Structures are given as C-alpha cells and as structure tokens.
Amino acid sequence: MAPKVLVSDKLSETAVQIFRDRGIEVDFEPGLGKDKDRLLEVIGQYDGLAIRSATKVTEKVLAAAGNLKVIGRAGIGVDNVDLPAASAKGVIVMNTPFGNSITTAEHAIAMMFAVARQIPEASASTHAGKWEKSRFMGVELTGKTLGVIGAGNIGSIVISRALGLRMKVIAYDPFLSEERATEIGCRKVELDELLAKSDFITMHVPLTDKTRNILSRENIAKLKPGVRVINCARGGLVDEEAMAEALKEGRVAGAAFDVFAVEPATDSPLFGLENVVVTPHLGAATTEAQENVALQVAEQMSDYLLTGAVSNALNMPSVTAEEAKVMGPWLKLAEHLGAFIGQMTDEPIEAINVLYDGAVAEMNTNALNAAVVAGVMRERNPDANMVSAPVMARDSGIEVSKTTQEQTGVFDAYIKVTMKTAQRQRSVAGTVFSDGKPRFIQIKGINIDAEVGAHMLYTTNADKAGIIGILGQTMGENGVNIANFTLGRSDRGKDALALLYLDDAVEAKVIDDLMGTRAFNAVRPLRFAV
Numbered sequence: 057m058a059p060k061v062l063v064s065d066k067l068s069e070t071a072v073q074i075f076r077d078r079g080i081e082v083d084f085e086p087g088l089g090k091d092k093d094r095l096l097e098v099i100g101q102y103d104g105l106a107i108r109s110a111t112k113v114t115e116k117v118l119a120a121a122g123n124l125k126v127i128g129r130a131g132i133g134v135d136n137v138d139l140p141a142a143s144a145k146g147v148i149v150m151n152t153p154f155g156n157s158i159t160t161a162e163h164a165i166a167m168m169f170a171v172a173r174q175i176p177e178a179s180a181s182t183h184a185g186k187w188e189k190s191r192f193m194g195v196e197l198t199g200k201t202l203g204v205i206g207a208g209n210i211g212s213i214v215i216s217r218a219l220g221l222r223m224k225v226i227a228y229d230p231f232l233s234e235e236r237a238t239e240i241g242c243r244k245v246e247l248d249e250l251l252a253k254s255d256f257i258t259m260h261v262p263l264t265d266k267t268r269n270i271l272s273r274e275n276i277a278k279l280k281p282g283v284r285v286i287n288c289a290r291g292g293l294v295d296e297e298a299m300a301e302a303l304k305e306g307r308v309a310g311a312a313f314d315v316f317a318v319e320p321a322t323d324s325p326l327f328g329l330e331n332v333v334v335t336p337h338l339g340a341a342t343t344e345a346q347e348n349v350a351l352q353v354a355e356q357m358s359d360y361l362l363t364g365a366v367s368n369a370l371n372m373p374s375v376t377a378e379e380a381k382v383m384g385p386w387l388k389l390a391e392h393l394g395a396f397i398g399q400m401t402d403e404p405i406e407a408i409n410v411l412y413d414g415a416v417a418e419m420n421t422n423a424l425n426a427a428v429v430a431g432v433m434r435e436r437n438p439d440a441n442m443v444s445a446p447v448m449a450r451d452s453g454i455e456v457s458k459t460t461q462e463q464t465g466v467f468d469a470y471i472k473v474t475m476k477t478a479q480r481q482r483s484v485a486g487t488v489f490s491d492g493k494p495r496f497i498q499i500k501g502i503n504i505d506a507e508v509g510a511h512m513l514y515t516t517n518a519d520k521a522g523i524i525g526i527l528g529q530t531m532g533e534n535g536v537n538i539a540n541f542t543l544g545r546s547d548r549g550k551d552a553l554a555l556l557y558l559d560d561a562v563e564a565k566v567i568d569d570l571m572g573t574r575a576f577n578a579v580r581p582l583r584f585a586v
Contacts, residue, residue, distance in 0.1 A: 059125075059361040061104035064089035064111045067130060071106075071350035078358040080104075096120050104128065104357050107136070115141040126360050128353040131340060132156060132439060134370060143371040150356050150368050153444040154209065155349035156340035161213035163339045164258050164288040165221075167312035170333045171284050172197060172256075174310075177330055195255075195309075198222045203254030204242065205270060206261035206289065207232045208437070209451055212240050214258060226250055229261075229452075231436050233404040234478075236453025251278040256286065262437045263290040273298035281307055288314040288339045291321075300325035303332060314339050370441050373427060379420050386416055386471070389486045389494035390424045392508050392584050393473045394431020396484045396496070399582050400514070407455040407476040408432065411485075414469035417460035425458050428473055470497060499544070502553055506542040509557035512582040513566075517575055519545045519552035526575050527554060534566045 058081050063072055066086040075082040083102075088095055089111030099105070099121045106128045107113065113127060118141045127137060129151040142149050170176060173194035181188050202218045204211050207229040215225050225242040228250045237244040247270075250257070257279075261267045271285070271294040279285075285308060287294055296317060302308040303326070312333040316324055319337060326332050340346070352368075359365040366372055373387050390410075397408070410428050412421050423442065430445035440448055449456055463469070472485035485498040486508075496506040499514075517523055524543070531538055540557035562581050570579045 059103040060101065061106060061357065061361070062088070062099070062102040063106045064095065065106075065108035065130075066110075067106060067108070067350040067354070068347050070347070071130075071354040074351065074354035075358060078362060080358055080361060092117075099124065104361055106130065106353055106357060109133070109136055111136065113137040113142070118142055118145045118147060121145070121147070126150060126357055128357040130155075130346075130349040130353040134439075139371060148360065148366060148372050149370045150353065150360070150366075151370060152349040152352040152356075153368060153439070153441075154447070155352055156345045157210050157213060159342045159345035160288060160339040161210050161217065161260075162342075163314060163335075164210075164214050164260070164286055165217050167286045167288060167314065167333060167335070168197065168202075168256055168258065168284070171286065171310040171312040171331075174331075176333050197256070200224070200255040201226060201253055203228070203245075203250040203257040205229070205247075205250065205257065205259045206267075207237070207240065207242065207452075208260065208448060210289075211260035212451055214260060215240050215242050223256075226253065230402065231404055231452045231454075233406055233453040235406075236451075239453065247275070248278060251275055252280055254280060254283055256284050258286040259289045259293050261289055261293065262439060263292045264438060268292055269295050271295060271299065276302050276308070279308060282309045284308070284310040284312070286312045288312075291315040291317040291319060297325045300329065303329050368441070368444075370439075373423055373442050379423070383419055383423065385488040385492045385494060386419060386424060387427045389488055390427035390471055391431040392494055392496075393471060393484050393486050394428040395434065395584055396431075396499075396582065397473055397475045397482065398432040398435035400482060400580065401475060401477065403477045403479055404452070405432070405454050405475055405477055407457070408449070409474045409476075410456075410458045411472040411474070412458065412460045412469075413465070413472070414461075414463035414467065416469035416471060417462070421458055421460065424471070425456060428471075429456055432475075467497070472498070496542075496555065499553060499555070500551070502544040502546050502551065504542050504544040504553070504555060506555045507540055507557055508584050508586060509539060510584055510586050511558045511561045512584065513554075513556040513558060513562060514578075514580045514582055515554045515556075515570065516577045517552050517554075518577070519547075519549050523552070523554065523575060526570070526573050527556065530566065530569050530573070531556075531558075534563070534569065536560060536562055536566060 060081045061075050063084045072084045103123055104126045108130050115138050124147050126148045132151055132153050137149055174192045178192040201224045204227040207227040218225050219241050226245045227242040228247045232244050273295050276298050310331040314335045315337055356367050410425050426442040429449050430440050430442045433440040433445040433448045467487045470485055470487040474483040486496050488494055494508050537559040538556055539559055542555045545552035567579050
C-alpha cells in the first residue's frame with residue numbers, strides 16, 4: 057500500500073505534485089491545521105504530515121497519530137511541534153534549515169534602507185497628499201559602520217551585502233574565529249566595542265539564555281548616539297521598553313523590527329513611534345523562499361517514506377536503518393562528547409579532531425562526526441542538528457577532521473574528541489559499555505570512569521586532601537543530591553578533576569560557594585540530553 061501524506065498548511069501545488077509523482081497518496085487540505093478537532097479526527101490515517109507554522113502538533117495530536125512516521129516542517133522553526141513527544145512516539149521530525157537564509161538576510165538589508173531613509177513614513181505622508189520633502193532627511197549607508205551580532209549563515213550573507221554597499225563591517229560572535237572574520241570581510245570585535253562604534257546594528261542570533269536581551273537596558277545605554285537598530289532574528293533579543301525610551305529621547309535615531317518578544321504582536325512599546333519601522337515577521341516571506349522550503353520538505357519526506365533515507369532530521373541521525381541498530385549508543389556518546397567540548401569552551405574554536413579507535417572506526421564515522429559537531433554547535437544554536445551543525449561549523453571557520461586507528465589500550469573501542477583554540481587544546485574521550493550506556497573515560501588526559509547524566513558538575517583543582525569533603529558539604533548545604541561521583545588526577549599532588557552526576561541542575565549560588573572556598577581552579581555546570 058502506498059504511503060499517505062496529509063498537507064495541512066499552505067504548500068505550493070508544485071510541492072504537492074512531488075508527492076504524487078513519487079507514488080505517494082496525498083491529501084492537500086491547507087486550512088485543516090487550524091481546525092484542532094478535525095485534525096485529531098483524521099490524523100490517524102496518515103503516514104506523513106507536511107506543515108508550516110499554522111498546524112500545532114501537540115502531544116494530543118501525536119497520541120492520535122497511530123500510523124504517523126514523519127513530520128516535515130517547511131521552514132526552520134519547529135516551535136509548533138512537540139519534539140520530545142514526537143521522539144517518544146518514534147515520529148521523525150524534519151525541517152528545512154537553510155531555505156530561508158537569503159530571504160531573511162535581504163529583509164534585514166531592506167529594513168536598514170527603510171529606517172535610514174524613513175521610507176514608510178514618507179510613503180504614508182505622500183499618500184496623504186502632503187509633500188514634506190524637508191521632513192524626511194535620511195542618511196547614507198555608504199561609509200557607515202555596520203555592527204553584526206551573529207556572523208553565522210544569515211549574518212555572513214548580510215555582511216557580504218553590506219560590503220557591496222561599501223559599508224564598514226564589524227561583528228560580534230563568540231564562535232567567530234579571526235580567520236573566518238577575515239575570509240568574510242569583517243573585523244571581529246567584542247560586544248562593547250560594537251555597541252560603541254556602530255552606526256547601524258543588525259542581529260542574527262537564535263534566542264538562547266546567552267542571547268536573551270543582548271540589547272538590555274544596560275547595553276542600550278552603551279550605544280553610539282544616533283545609531284539605528286535592526287532586528288529580523290528573534291523577539292526577545294532586545295528590551296523593547298528600553299529601546300522605545302531611547303528612541304523617544306533621540307539617543308537611538310531609528311529602529312526596524314520584524315520580530316517581537318510576544319507574537320502575534322498586537323501591542324508593543326515600539327508601536328506608533330515615527331522613527332520605527334515594523335513588519336509582521338516577514339523575514340522568510342518571499343515567494344522564492346516559501347517555494348524552496350516546500351519543495352525541499354516534499355522531497356525529504358518522500359525519500360524517507362519510500363526508501364528510509366533520513367535527512368535534516370531534528371530527532372534522528374542521518375543513517376540507514378541497519379546502521380542505526382549498532383550505532384545508536386555510539387551516536388549518543390559522540391553527541392555527549394561534543395556537548396562537553398561545547399560547554400567547556402568560551403573562545404572561538406579553530407579545529408576539532410575526532411579519533412576513532414578499534415571497532416568504532418569501522419562504523420559510519422561521517423555520521424558520528426556530525427553527531428560530535430552537533431553537540432558542539434548546539435551551545436551556539438539550539439536548532440543545530442546532525443545536518444545543519446557541520447555547515448554552521450564551516451561557516452564559523454572551524455576545521456573538522458577525523459582519525460581512525462586499530463584498537464589500542466584496554467577498550468575494544470573508544471572515541472576521543474580534541475578541540476583547539478588560539479589559547480588552548482582540550483580533549484575528552486568516551487566509550488560504550490556492554491549495557492549500552494555511554495561513559496566518559498578520559499578528560500584532559502586524566503583517566504576517569506563517569507556515567508553521563510542530564511545534570512553534571514565539572515571541577516578542577518590541585519590534588520590535595522579535603523576536596524571530596526568540600527564538594528559534599530557544599531552540595532548538601534544547598535540541597536543538591538549527588539547521584540554519582542568520579543575523581544581523577546594526573547599524578548599525586550598535581551592536576552585533579554571531579555565529575556559529579558547530580559539529580560538536579562545547580563544554581564549560580566552553588567558555583568559561587570565552591571569558588572569561594574578557593575579550593576578549585578574551575579567549576580562548571582554541564583547538561584546533557586540523555
């Protein structure tokens with residue numbers, strides 16, 4: 057029997073025809089996604105569900121989807137899909153991570169022109185029969201300094217367009233190397249310098265704990281007088297109330313926002329200000345972008361339903377069914393090792409090498425490499441997966457390599473990840489035990505045996521008596537239970553480390569208390585998707 061797909065949002069007829077041409081039965085009901093009750097009634101008969109943003113794939117919908125095997129999101133964001141519930145249900149969730157990049161970058165450039173020349177206000181005035189030529193005095197872009205916050209895929213496209221406009225470009229991005237900055241034609245700076253020197257600022261970062269309110273009230277106060285700010289990335293990157301105050305006072309000359317902290321945005325402190333251009337999240341809204349992602353998701357879903365090939369999956373590695381049976385635990389280990397490196401590294405990463413020893417060297421090391429890189433890059437972008445992460449690494453100037461070797465040492469197989477920055481080199485190794493559980497077996501050359509937990513704490517110190525007591529007492533005083541405790545040292549009286557598996561995440565106070573003892577060189581909380 058041919059697979060059956062429901063298209064519940066607006067996709068192009070060309071995309072729908074792809075399913076039909078591949079021999080897949082398809083029901084095209086572009087308004088169904090908004091009818092929750094009707095969706096619940098019919099979803100059980102479909103093998104695939106193709107959506108945009110209108111359809112909400114909740115845990116309740118997934119529970120009713122007895123035959124569903126794959127969800128394809130035409131676009132990058134999957135906020136409308138309950139990803140954990142889909143994974144638990146065994147449903148693959150695919151997206152199209154790069155189909156909107158050019159369109160979003162172009163919208164940022166368009167918004168920059170609009171705010172520089174006051175085009176919306178001037179247009180409204182002229183439509184009203186006025187001729188207020190002297191009222192709308194703009195500024196040129198040529199020769200101005202553009203500050204780009206986030207120089208990844210979209211940010212690098214914006215930079216290339218800005219250079220074509222003869223702008224000077226500076227960029228703040230903790231993951232941007234000096235070599236990559238030179239390659240794309242910008243100068244890498246710290247955030248405070250960007251705030252102080254930019255005539256225009258545009259943001260191209262995801263919303264994470266580290267980027268939320270990156271333009272806070274405090275940072276808005278640091279902006280160069282007369283700056284113009286553009287946000288076509290994510291709502292929540294800017295303190296909208298503080299920005300509105302700065303605009304009213306004239307400290308910020310203008311702003312252009314396509315995204316807002318709360319969407320749909322029916323009210324905002326930025327609304328009604330003459331020096332503000334606003335659009336309703338149009339970054340990806342071009343005919344070309346919508347067509348590209350629709351065609352891409354139809355091809356991906358068809359490939360999976362007909363051949364089992366998986367691409368751009370957010371919750372499943374791109375490996376064959378046969379490989380997945382053997383590689384599953386090793387893929388999870390590879391991701392954990394990458395996540396360890398990513399969380400331990402604050403400066404730009406220049407290179408990552410993955411060593412495969414023994415039996416694991418005979419597996420699909422390309423997929424394993426992608427899992428390592430996904431773990432590393434997820435610290436930069438929570439949307440990173442095994443498909444998008446290698447591209448993100450390349451765009452950040454990170455050189456990724458692999459080495460294979462026959463079995464050495466006591467383990468039948470292990471993986472070792474080595475990361476290099478301009479300041480240091482760091483390594484972590486792990487293996488999979490017979491119970492199928494990943495283990496950390498070495499950190500910075502120090503041998504350990506640590507089970508991987510969702511919440512962990514890593515400490516380093518000079519080897520001396522009393523460290524275990526300090527850790528135990530501090531955790532106890534703060535009500536944090538230790539599930540497992542691993543120690544290691546390079547030699548007596550020299551470098552030592554501890555890796556604690558905790559029941560819950562630690563608060564900042566715990567870190568401060570430990571550092572306040574002066575017994576530790578470093579204390580860092582870690583989290584892993586176990």
